[in-house]
Amino acid sequence: MAVRRELMTEALLERAAELFAERGFDQTSLQDIASAMGLSRPALYHYIDSKDDLLKRLVADLTAAAVADDEQLRARTDLPPVEKLREFVRVMALRVAQRPHRFRLLVIAEATLSPEVMQAHARLKRMKLSLAIELVRDVAATGVMRALDPRIAALAILGMTNWLAWWYSPDGELSSETIADQFATMLIEGLVANDGSENGAGVAGALQRLRRDVERLEHLIGS
Amino acid sequence: MAVRRELMTEALLERAAELFAERGFDQTSLQDIASAMGLSRPALYHYIDSKDDLLKRLVADLTAAAVADDEQLRARTDLPPVEKLREFVRVMALRVAQRPHRFRLLVIAEATLSPEVMQAHARLKRMKLSLAIELVRDVAATGVMRALDPRIAALAILGMTNWLAWWYSPDGELSSETIADQFATMLIEGLVANDGSENGAGVAGALQRLRRDVERLEHLIGS
Numbered sequence: 215m216a217v218r219r220e221l222m223t224e225a226l227l228e229r230a231a232e233l234f235a236e237r238g239f240d241q242t243s244l245q246d247i248a249s250a251m252g253l254s255r256p257a258l259y260h261y262i263d264s265k266d267d268l269l270k271r272l273v274a275d276l277t278a279a280a281v282a283d284d285e286q287l288r289a290r291t292d293l294p295p296v297e298k299l300r301e302f303v304r305v306m307a308l309r310v311a312q313r314p315h316r317f318r319l320l321v322i323a324e325a326t327l328s329p330e331v332m333q334a335h336a337r338l339k340r341m342k343l344s345l346a347i348e349l350v351r352d353v354a355a356t357g358v359m360r361a362l363d364p365r366i367a368a369l370a371i372l373g374m375t376n377w378l379a380w381w382y383s384p385d386g387e388l389s390s391e392t393i394a395d396q397f398a399t400m401l402i403e404g405l406v407a408n409d410g411s412e413n414g415a416g417v418a419g420a421l422q423r424l425r426r427d428v429e430r431l432e433h434l435i436g437s
Numbered sequence: 438m439a440v441r442r443e444l445m446t447e448a449l450l451e452r453a454a455e456l457f458a459e460r461g462f463d464q465t466s467l468q469d470i471a472s473a474m475g476l477s478r479p480a481l482y483h484y485i486d487s488k489d490d491l492l493k494r495l496v497a498d499l500t501a502a503a504v505a506d507d508e509q510l511r512a513r514t515d516l517p518p519v520e521k522l523r524e525f526v527r528v529m530a531l532r533v534a535q536r537p538h539r540f541r542l543l544v545i546a547e548a549t550l551s552p553e554v555m556q557a558h559a560r561l562k563r564m565k566l567s568l569a570i571e572l573v574r575d576v577a578a579t580g581v582m583r584a585l586d587p588r589i590a591a592l593a594i595l596g597m598t599n600w601l602a603w604w605y606s607p608d609g610e611l612s613s614e615t616i617a618d619q620f621a622t623m624l625i626e627g628l629v630a631n632d633g634s635e636n637g638a639g640v641a642g643a644l645q646r647l648r649r650d651v652e653r654l655e656h657l658i659g660s
Contacts, residue, residue: 238548240463321603322545325461360626366611366619369604370597377596380544388589396589403583404627420654427650431643 223261226251227275230268231315239269239323269323270331272316277338283309284345295352296402302349303398306342306375310382311390317379346371353405360407367405374401446484449474450498453491454538462492462546492546493554495539500561506532507568518575519625525572526621529565529598533605534613540602569594573628581629590628597624 229250233242244265248258262268283305293301310317320335327335346368353359374397382390452473456465467488471481485491506528516524533540543558550558569591576582597620605613 236548238463240461241548322548325459325464325545360622362619362623363611363615366616367623369600370620370623373598373600374593374596377592377599381592388586392586393589396585397593399583400585400590400593400627401623402627403630404623404625407626417654417657420650420657424647424650424654427643427647431640431647434640434643 219261226258226261227268227272228313228315231272231313231319234269235315235318235322239265239319239326266328266331269319269327273320273327273331273335273338276313276316276320277334279309280338280342284341288345295349295356296358296406299349299353299405300398300402302346303371303375303401304394306371307378307394307397308390310375310378311384311393314379314382317376321376321379342372343368350405358406360405362405367401371401442484449481449484450491450495451536451538454495454536454542457492458538458541458545462488462542462549489551489554492542492550496543496550496554496558496561499536499539499543500557502532503561503565507564511568518572518579519581519629522572522576522628523621523625525569526594526598526624527617529594530601530617530620531613533598533601534607534616537602537605540599544599544602565595566591576628583628583630585628590624594624 226247230242230247233246233250237246242265244258245255247268248255251258262271287298287302287305290298290301324332324335347364350359350364350367350371354364378393382388382393384390449470453465453470456469456473460469465488467481468478470491471478474481485494510521510525510528513521513524547555547558570587573582573587573590573594577587601616605611605616607613
């Protein structure tokens with residue numbers, strides 16, 4: 215019975231988030247949610263206490279998932295800074311794509327959150343932003359980054375990935391994996407100056423690029 | 438009197454958008470807006486008919502501004518595709534930064550828009566997305582783009598720039614011009630393979646890169 219209850223609660227949360235995101239939090243009643251789940255309103259109270267309780271749980275869920283993901287990423291010592299940032303963009307994109315309704319709801323319902331829920335939400339937002347800035351700074355510290363502000367770059371990542379909640383559909387042509395990979399590529403290539411032009415490693419770097427370009431020309435002429 | 442009325446209406450729209458975005462559309466009454474403007478509620482009706490009228494005008498304003506910007510950009514024949522896309526990213530970012538409250542409101546209140554306003558809003562969204570895809574495709578057609586999906590790239594642009602409505606502050610350290618420029622740089626560099634490794638432009642391109650390498654080396658040695 216405990217498993218069934220858990221499954222039902224999860225399905226209920228997902229459906230409620232969808233309805234809230236579609237119709238607005240205030241425009242959706244517990245009766246609407248019960249009907250959508252094929253439950254009576256009294257039966258609904260078996261799983262949740264109130265609409266506010268529902269919202270609180272939805273936010274708590276997202277926060278818990280985010281904390282777990284972020285701690286896991288921070289703990290990875292096997293990745294160089296650029297790859298760690300790439301992984302962050304991928305994880306962020308996949309996390310939103312997995313629960314687009316809940317992310318949209320969080321943004322839409324921000325003004326209606328109770329102080330307690332609002333606090334948890336604000337903490338989550340700060341946490342994501344500071345981890346993003348930290349990871350971009352780590353990339354900058356390796357000397358390969360263009361002259362870009364880490365905060366602007368971090369907010370660009372959050373924007374790209376949060377916005378997924380408004381357009382991603384699991385039934386769409388683009389898989390969440392493809393989107394996550396392409397977002398990561400765009401972002402990393404956007405930040406990192408591969409030819410070292412803006413973060414020249416001096417004469418040695420310039421000579422290295424010359425040699426590489428001569429080799430490419432030889433290859434082109436030869437073929 | 439006509440000018441005063443226009444100024445008052447503009448100030449009223451801006452303040453209303455701010456209150457709606459902060460507190461939610463349903464949680465904000467016309468009385469709240471009147472109080473925030475230092476007006477009586479009857480005096481408010483001199484400028485607007487109802488809350489729905491207010492929302493309709495806010496959406497109409499954004500739509501009109503977007504249509505004007507987009508037509509201007511489409512009409513420009515002086516820019517190569519990459520620069521046209523760069524300009525699009527800049528214009529989008531600046532447009533959101535100029536009226537963050539209204540953009541946020543549009544997203545937050547989406548579920549509460551009347552069918553008429555909703556239609557205008559949906560049209561605006563489709564328009565922005567198709568122009569973005571068109572501009573990315575134009576860049577791809579020049580052969581300099583990485584292997585990325587134009588739709589994903591377009592939605593990344595819209596995400597980055599729309600999200601500005603949630604974090605940009607005119608009193609912040611970062612100017613909207615700086616943010617717009619850096620967004621554009623990140624995005625263009627993210628899409629375009631500058632070293633031609635993925636989309637070589639043949640011998641001519643290789644020679645051009647060689648010439649650039651030599652110039653940089655001269656510059657380095659000279660300084």
